[in-house]
Amino acid sequence: MSDVLAMSARTQETVVMTAPAGQHTIREHNLALVMRSIADGPRRSRAQLAEATGLTRATISGLVDELITSDLLIELEPDRSSRGRPGSPITLNPNGPAGLGVEVNVDYISACVVDLTGVVRAQRTELLDNRTVSPEQGIRQAVTLASAVRDEVGKLPIAGAALALPGLVDSDGVLRRAPNLPRWQDLDVAAEFSQMLGLDLQVDNEANLAALAELWYGEPRDDFVLVSAEIGIGAGIVLNRRLYRGVRGRAGELGHVVVDPTGPPCGCGSNGCLEQLAGQEAILRAAGVIVGDIGTSVADPHGAAEELNKRARSGDGRTLQALTEAGVALGVALAGMVNLLDIPAIVLGGIYADLGDWLLPTIDAELRRRVLASNTNVELSLATLGSSAAVRGSAGSVVAELIAKPH
Amino acid sequence: MSDVLAMSARTQETVVMTAPAGQHTIREHNLALVMRSIADGPRRSRAQLAEATGLTRATISGLVDELITSDLLIELEPDRSSRGRPGSPITLNPNGPAGLGVEVNVDYISACVVDLTGVVRAQRTELLDNRTVSPEQGIRQAVTLASAVRDEVGKLPIAGAALALPGLVDSDGVLRRAPNLPRWQDLDVAAEFSQMLGLDLQVDNEANLAALAELWYGEPRDDFVLVSAEIGIGAGIVLNRRLYRGVRGRAGELGHVVVDPTGPPCGCGSNGCLEQLAGQEAILRAAGVIVGDIGTSVADPHGAAEELNKRARSGDGRTLQALTEAGVALGVALAGMVNLLDIPAIVLGGIYADLGDWLLPTIDAELRRRVLASNTNVELSLATLGSSAAVRGSAGSVVAELIAKPH
Numbered sequence: 086m087s088d089v090l091a092m093s094a095r096t097q098e099t100v101v102m103t104a105p106a107g108q109h110t111i112r113e114h115n116l117a118l119v120m121r122s123i124a125d126g127p128r129r130s131r132a133q134l135a136e137a138t139g140l141t142r143a144t145i146s147g148l149v150d151e152l153i154t155s156d157l158l159i160e161l162e163p164d165r166s167s168r169g170r171p172g173s174p175i176t177l178n179p180n181g182p183a184g185l186g187v188e189v190n191v192d193y194i195s196a197c198v199v200d201l202t203g204v205v206r207a208q209r210t211e212l213l214d215n216r217t218v219s220p221e222q223g224i225r226q227a228v229t230l231a232s233a234v235r236d237e238v239g240k241l242p243i244a245g246a247a248l249a250l251p252g253l254v255d256s257d258g259v260l261r262r263a264p265n266l267p268r269w270q271d272l273d274v275a276a277e278f279s280q281m282l283g284l285d286l287q288v289d290n291e292a293n294l295a296a297l298a299e300l301w302y303g304e305p306r307d308d309f310v311l312v313s314a315e316i317g318i319g320a321g322i323v324l325n326r327r328l329y330r331g332v333r334g335r336a337g338e339l340g341h342v343v344v345d346p347t348g349p350p351c352g353c354g355s356n357g358c359l360e361q362l363a364g365q366e367a368i369l370r371a372a373g374v375i376v377g378d379i380g381t382s383v384a385d386p387h388g389a390a391e392e393l394n395k396r397a398r399s400g401d402g403r404t405l406q407a408l409t410e411a412g413v414a415l416g417v418a419l420a421g422m423v424n425l426l427d428i429p430a431i432v433l434g435g436i437y438a439d440l441g442d443w444l445l446p447t448i449d450a451e452l453r454r455r456v457l458a459s460n461t462n463v464e465l466s467l468a469t470l471g472s473s474a475a476v477r478g479s480a481g482s483v484v485a486e487l488i489a490k491p492h
Numbered sequence: 493m494s495d496v497l498a499m500s501a502r503t504q505e506t507v508v509m510t511a512p513a514g515q516h517t518i519r520e521h522n523l524a525l526v527m528r529s530i531a532d533g534p535r536r537s538r539a540q541l542a543e544a545t546g547l548t549r550a551t552i553s554g555l556v557d558e559l560i561t562s563d564l565l566i567e568l569e570p571d572r573s574s575r576g577r578p579g580s581p582i583t584l585n586p587n588g589p590a591g592l593g594v595e596v597n598v599d600y601i602s603a604c605v606v607d608l609t610g611v612v613r614a615q616r617t618e619l620l621d622n623r624t625v626s627p628e629q630g631i632r633q634a635v636t637l638a639s640a641v642r643d644e645v646g647k648l649p650i651a652g653a654a655l656a657l658p659g660l661v662d663s664d665g666v667l668r669r670a671p672n673l674p675r676w677q678d679l680d681v682a683a684e685f686s687q688m689l690g691l692d693l694q695v696d697n698e699a700n701l702a703a704l705a706e707l708w709y710g711e712p713r714d715d716f717v718l719v720s721a722e723i724g725i726g727a728g729i730v731l732n733r734r735l736y737r738g739v740r741g742r743a744g745e746l747g748h749v750v751v752d753p754t755g756p757p758c759g760c761g762s763n764g765c766l767e768q769l770a771g772q773e774a775i776l777r778a779a780g781v782i783v784g785d786i787g788t789s790v791a792d793p794h795g796a797a798e799e800l801n802k803r804a805r806s807g808d809g810r811t812l813q814a815l816t817e818a819g820v821a822l823g824v825a826l827a828g829m830v831n832l833l834d835i836p837a838i839v840l841g842g843i844y845a846d847l848g849d850w851l852l853p854t855i856d857a858e859l860r861r862r863v864l865a866s867n868t869n870v871e872l873s874l875a876t877l878g879s880s881a882a883v884r885g886s887a888g889s890v891v892a893e894l895i896a897k898p899h
Contacts, residue, residue: 336832354861414753424748429740457745458668461740
């Protein structure tokens, strides 16, 4: 036995001494193993699960029964079209515990419910300029919106919630700083939200959660950066299917990479940041779009993108110039990121997802010219989830946790 | 047993089915476990090793005997000052297999031998402007230098070699591109060197190897970026004590991060790259140092740094201005990197290690102003190994491999 325990030390890398694994840990591990092989793999019967996992039929049956009792799995009718004695396929329970996702962004709030199978069961978005209301009011309205979405799904049990915020979130759920929401500083948002919702709640940066949504619900990719742009610009860095958070959880602040050291001042205290050259407001300003002229809808990413698209399609020179300049700034920042990180794919999300016609050619040209091994292709594409990625990722992260830790 | 095997699947993350671990694998693993606990820990006797690893005394004795036979370990005289029955401490064998490190950089070549305990047993550096000689000649001279260093250590057995190059190296040892050595393109350097030296040889980027040298022989740090600057500028990114290589092994090209989108053209095809604003030649040029004026020694990093230090200390305005501008450019690029990666420490190596007096204050000011969470301290320091880091890391990587895979 000591040899086998020593084996496990290898995988832990730094641990030389290894404690024996108890029955409790093994059971928890095996529950997760069954959940994962059902979530990631094809439909399988108990017998097929035993074969795939290397566990005995008896062990598998005990584990599956336990997961059915917890409402995490259901057993379907046997597939009578298959040869031999048909097994009943086991699948995730679409009416089992679900995840509630909430997002408070600079100029809107959003909430959605995603069930265990990844399906969105309800989703609502409301415009709210959080720069002009207090954090208390922003939180209150987001909780009201979340409650409405929860009511909409009726009896579907909500296992927990996650909240996406446009700023640096510490691991204890405290929002340290949101450059575009100066009043949201050192706020224990997790505690407040959790209490008002009556649910366990995780808090994370919106670009991180948008990247996870792209990983789970977008094109299959192992390594990519999701650029999330609204008024602020953030990046979620996914390496080998995991979110890279940095040493203190503050990685991905692409919006504050300096593109022009002599450029305009930024709310963060620096100047010439990407956000000031390619953020939603920077593009609107450069295009000469005055928010008052076209109503409040322009404050919402879809409204802004729609207005820019309309003007660009009509050949408005100032708008086309603004989009080209934003594309160049983005290309410069992204080329630097690729040179540093050797990332093979970039997915443009948020408002950029709606502006691909104008941005992609310019960004692509900058990447080709500025990425060191120019013959290294960087795949450049548009996010399919657009501005709802972060809220989907929030709800999805609750579901992912249920699958990873079903005990 | 199936439960224990299922446990090990957890640590492999993506693998659901797990093959049984054979006796062969376990023996190899345990040899490595013993080597690592001797290399990383305090001096230990066989009994103490058994206690630390959880293996039986008999197993440990078999493993230690095997490693002594391979000349990797030696048993010292028992420590008679300790209480009770004294054990004989086991240590790494300083006369066991050693590593040969070689570096071919833009304007010099270097070679050294590092023994199993990490001590440099011989080291030589020669100026050679590889931009003016053919790759064949560069390789030939580097092999000659390496042979001289090998002769110097006499009977010390050389287990293998590693080569540091200033460019993108593919995992098969092919140098894809070296922006400052245009003729070194798509060269199978590993094969040529290995054959001429008669040794197994690994090839890697010089900044990566310099970062590993800093990790192994510098201040203890788990997460940092080593900036290696000579004529080119590279970065070795160490996350959680591992080198981050990127998806295709091309990460860390800090020198080609764009700092000024309207700046001077770069050999890489882009313009305004950090290298063009803060590389050795850019600083010399801006300071008005003409290489011909002060002899060939300025082409070598030490000579260049010495000349710049002399001029700066004498109050030469143009040199001080050149160093300030280089510091600003570096600060802008490094702040962007910290915003993206959330790295807590930056170590300045290569020529920068000798120019700290002039560069540190400027870089520090830029970081304070441009890193998003400005109250997040980024530790900024000078590399202790300076320009010999890469060649030390090369030799060290051979030794590290002997310790990690002693079978």
